[in-house]
Amino acid sequence: MYKKPLIDLQDDKLLLSFRGELSIYTVADIEQEVKKIKNYTFKKLLIDGNNITSLDTGGAIFLYNFQNDFCAKKIDVSLCLNDARQKATLDLVAKNMASAEIVKKMPKKNIFEKIGEICYAYFIGLLSFLQFFGQLFVSKLRYLTSLKNIRFKEIAFEINDSAIRALGIIALTSFLIGLVVAYQSAYQLKLYGANIFIVDMLGISIFRELAPLITAIVIAGRSGSAYAAQIGAMKITQELDAMKTMGFEPFAFLVLPRIIALVITMPILIFIADMMAMLGGMIVAHVDLNITPSLFIDRFSEVIAAKHFYVGIIKGPFFAFLIASIGIYRGLMVKADTQSIGFNTTKSVVESIFAVIVCDAVFSIAFTILGI
Amino acid sequence: MALITLKNVKTVFGDTVIHDGIYLNVKEGEIYGLLGPSGCGKTTLLREMVLLQDFREGTIEVLGKNLNGIREKDAQSLRQQWGVLFQFGALFSSLTIKENIALPLVEYTSLSKSMIDEIVRFKIHLVGLKAKDANLYPSEISGGMKKKAGLARALAMDPKLLFLDEPTSGLDPISAREFDSLILKLRDMLGLTVVMVSHDLQSIYDTLDKVAIIDNKKIVYEGTLEGVKNVKNEFIQTFFGIANE
Ligand SMILES: Nc1ncnc2c1ncn2[C@@H]1O[C@H](COP(=O)(O)OP(=O)(O)OP(=O)(O)O)[C@@H](O)[C@H]1O
Ligand SMILES: [Mg+2]
Numbered sequence: 001m002y003k004k005p006l007i008d009l010q011d012d013k014l015l016l017s018f019r020g021e022l023s024i025y026t027v028a029d030i031e032q033e034v035k036k037i038k039n040y041t042f043k044k045l046l047i048d049g050n051n052i053t054s055l056d057t058g059g060a061i062f063l064y065n066f067q068n069d070f071c072a073k074k075i076d077v078s079l080c081l082n083d084a085r086q087k088a089t090l091d092l093v094a095k096n097m098a099s100a101e102i103v104k105k106m107p108k109k110n111i112f113e114k115i116g117e118i119c120y121a122y123f124i125g126l127l128s129f130l131q132f133f134g135q136l137f138v139s140k141l142r143y144l145t146s147l148k149n150i151r152f153k154e155i156a157f158e159i160n161d162s163a164i165r166a167l168g169i170i171a172l173t174s175f176l177i178g179l180v181v182a183y184q185s186a187y188q189l190k191l192y193g194a195n196i197f198i199v200d201m202l203g204i205s206i207f208r209e210l211a212p213l214i215t216a217i218v219i220a221g222r223s224g225s226a227y228a229a230q231i232g233a234m235k236i237t238q239e240l241d242a243m244k245t246m247g248f249e250p251f252a253f254l255v256l257p258r259i260i261a262l263v264i265t266m267p268i269l270i271f272i273a274d275m276m277a278m279l280g281g282m283i284v285a286h287v288d289l290n291i292t293p294s295l296f297i298d299r300f301s302e303v304i305a306a307k308h309f310y311v312g313i314i315k316g317p318f319f320a321f322l323i324a325s326i327g328i329y330r331g332l333m334v335k336a337d338t339q340s341i342g343f344n345t346t347k348s349v350v351e352s353i354f355a356v357i358v359c360d361a362v363f364s365i366a367f368t369i370l371g372i
Numbered sequence: 373m374a375l376i377t378l379k380n381v382k383t384v385f386g387d388t389v390i391h392d393g394i395y396l397n398v399k400e401g402e403i404y405g406l407l408g409p410s411g412c413g414k415t416t417l418l419r420e421m422v423l424l425q426d427f428r429e430g431t432i433e434v435l436g437k438n439l440n441g442i443r444e445k446d447a448q449s450l451r452q453q454w455g456v457l458f459q460f461g462a463l464f465s466s467l468t469i470k471e472n473i474a475l476p477l478v479e480y481t482s483l484s485k486s487m488i489d490e491i492v493r494f495k496i497h498l499v500g501l502k503a504k505d506a507n508l509y510p511s512e513i514s515g516g517m518k519k520k521a522g523l524a525r526a527l528a529m530d531p532k533l534l535f536l537d538e539p540t541s542g543l544d545p546i547s548a549r550e551f552d553s554l555i556l557k558l559r560d561m562l563g564l565t566v567v568m569v570s571h572d573l574q575s576i577y578d579t580l581d582k583v584a585i586i587d588n589k590k591i592v593y594e595g596t597l598e599g600v601k602n603v604k605n606e607f608i609q610t611f612f613g614i615a616n617e
Contacts (some may be wrong), residue, residue: 024491024529030481056530056562059484061490088561093494100497103470103489103506336511337465 002026005033009040019050022059029060034256045070049081060086060093092276093317125333130330136259139251154257155264162223163259163265167272169222174214174273178206178280186288195289199296202281203304207312211273213360216319220352223329227258228348232333232341260326267313274312305372319356326352373400373532375565376421380425381430390416393400394430403566403579407585409411409607414569415459417586418535421469421567422456422530423447423484423578435533454482454533455526459569461518463510469496469521470506495524500550523551527558534558536568540575552578572609 002018014037022030047067049055055063063079070077081087143149182202189195227362231254234240240250285291291299330348334340376398383391390413398404406414419425419432423442424617435453436444462609464474473492477483483491499520510518519542526534539547539555552575558564561614570576576583584594585608593603600612 024477024481024483027487031484031487057494057527058487058491058530061494062487065490085561085563091499092557092561096494096497100493101503103493103496103503106507182521201551237508337509339466 002029005030007034007037009042012043013046014040014042014044015046015048017051018063018149019051019053021054022049022052022063023054023056024058027058034066039217043075044162045075045077047077047079049079049086050083051275052081052083052086055083055086055089057089059092060090061097063090064093064097093126108253119239127330128333129220132325132332135251135254136325139249139256143252143256149252151253151257154253155261158257158261159265160261162219162226163269166219166222166269170215170218170269170273171276174211174277175280177210177214178202178277179284180280181205181277182208182281182284183288187282190289195285195291196295196299198281198285198289199299200303202278202285203300204308206277206281207274207304207308209312211277212270212312212315212319213356214277214315215269215273216323217353219266219269219320220323220327220349220356223262224323224352225349227324227327228330228334228345229330229341232334232344235332235334236336236338236341242348255328258328259321261325262320263317266316270313270316311363311367311372315360318359318363322355322359323352326355374398375400375435376481376567377419377431377433380432381417381420381432382423382428383413383420385613388591391427391586393616394586394591396567396584396594398567398582400565401559402581403555403568405580405583406567406569406586407571407576407577407583407611412586413589414586415537417534417576418456418537418567418569421449422454422535451529452476452529454535455529455531456535457519457522457537457539458527459564461522463518463525465510468507468509469501469513469524470508472521473524473528476525480529491528495527498527498554499524499549500554516544519543520547524536530562532563532565533540534564534568535565536566536570538571538610540570540572547575548572548575550579551575554606555579 001022004026005019006015008015008017016034016037018030020026047063049063052059065294067077067079079092081260104281182198184197185198185201189198189201231240243253282293282296285296286293327348330344330351334344374397376396377397380396381394382389388421394417408414408419416425420427420439421432423439436451437450442450463469464475467475470492473495474488477488477491482602492506493503496503501517501524505513505517505521510521513521519539522537523536526536534555536555540551543551550578555564555566555568559566566579568580570580580597582594582596583600584603585592585600585603587605587607592605592610593600600608
């Protein structure tokens with residue numbers, strides 16, 4: 001354990017004797033203690049190390065640097081250390097420290113450099129995203145040249161993994177959303193005695209907007225993030241490199257099957273979401289507004305045109321494409337360290353939800369202009 | 373004094389038995405080798421000794437502490453007394469080499485920053501890395517350099533016990549021999565005890581005081597290198613036989 005070093009100043013001679021353990025655990029305290037001798041004036045420094053019980057390399061480095069500091073000040077330093085092992089440790093340290101170069105600190109960047117770097121990174125990010133789409137396009141063309149190129153097995157696997165297994169959660173969320181929306185509006189409609197209009201309201205809002213968006217958000221959180229993490233991990237373990245050297249084009253094996261699977265299944269998932277949300281609405285209408293299911297369905301077929309349904313469904317493939325390609329792109333952007341998996345997974349979810357909402361807005365405008 | 377004792381250790385993964393009654397004894401100041409064919413469970417045994425892996429039966433004692441039901445406080449103090457070099461380096465990928473080595477010092481000691489820098493500088497030079505490599509990230513250095521950086525990190529706290537999993541594989545022969553002499557030097561100077569897995573014959577002959585050979589779930593030989601040739605075992609005959617010719 002730590003023992004105070006003894007300091008003894010006689011005329012121009014300073015006697016310093018270290019005691020006990022001189023190791024990484026005690027050096028900090030000893031450093032503090034001997035700092036004060038810097039203020040003393042003396043010409044000769046005698047260091048007595050014979051009472052050191054154990055010396056590790058950390059302690060030896062301290063001793064070595066301590067000696068050197070005073071040597072540099074033209075003070076006559078002599079060290080007395082008898083233990084053969086401790087001496088050998090000190091020798092090893094001295095030999096290495098003398099020839100070891102100083103480890104340079106990483107230079108600090110100023111604000112302009114940082115801003116420039118960030119802007120450049122965004123620019124590169126944009127370019128690489130475009131490159132990704134270009135590559136996607138080219139490999140899609142190659143894909144379509146022959147049926148043999150299409151990886152049906154992978155597509156089927158992805159359909160199961162990212163769509164069929166998501167059915168439960170999508171059905172549940174959209175059912176609840178239908179329930180909640182109907183419940184909230186039932187109160188308002190009752191005030192005006194406009195009970196029956198719940199059907200119009202639910203039909204249009206759910207078919208056109210709510211069901212596609214809810215489905216997209218669930219899929220982005222569930223599959224988009226999974227794509228980013230899977231492909232990111234494959235990149236770190238060099239699986240992607242291995243695939244390339246063996247002639248398996250990652251785009252054909254990993255990217256396209258995922259995109260195609262989602263594009264195919266998204267409309268189906270939206271359809272499920274439509275049905276479940278309407279079911280939720282119907283239950284509330286029955287319980288809260290005394291609209292029987294048969295009345296609900298009669299009114300429904302009267303006022304809700306089929307185009308509302310198609311508008312919702314048509315958004316599916318577009319949303320699916322955005323979610324899958326952003327997730328995969330983020331996975332490919334993973335650098336060789338583990339933290340970037342987390343970073344890119346988060347980004348993939350945030351960006352794909354954002355992209356879906358932007359896309360939805362564009363659809364809204366387009367449909368309005370077209371009068372659909 | 374025995375620093376590590378294994379008694380009747382049995383390891384099972386699912387239905388496969390990996391170790392079936394392993395007995396080992398590592399004494400202070402020894403450089404102890406674990407040898408055996410690929411997949412015989414050397415890494416697994418090492419992992420059991422450093423509290424990374426549970427075993428089914430038996431007892432393992434490290435530095436006088438029984439690892440069965442060890443208290444967290446004891447485990448933590450053990451972890452400060454040993455250093456581990458993993459088969460593939462296992463450096464923290466989000467930290468630079470320098471930060472990797474400094475990490476245990478920063479966490480466990482109250483050393484000043486300049487002192488830590490000095491220790492890092494020493495360790496980097498000791499294992500044969502260049503000062504300019506210190507600011508690189510693990511993904512930016514070669515496999516052999518990762519080994520060296522991993523060793524520097526394992527040595528950061530001047531451990532009593534050093535566990536090395538194939539330290540010289542992936543190193544060039546010159547670095548490998550430097551590594552051997554470094555291990556010998558450290559043992560002599562700091563009184564280190566080393567347990568290492570190795571397939572490198574040169575390194576085995578140059579450094580090891582004692583070997584244990586695992587084959588078919590059991591220890592088929594434990595003792596000095598001289599005695600090993602008399603053992604009737606296919607792996608041993610082939611492994612050491614070629615070297616004699
Ligand atoms: N987590 C695990 N689950 C199931 N089996 C495992 C696990 N870890 C290891 N094994 C099995 O245990 C056996 C021993 O593995 P281990 O990594 O210890 O081998 P090794 O002796 O270090 O081989 P090498 O020389 O190739 O490094 C192998 O057969 C391996 O399949
Ligand atoms: Mg191994």
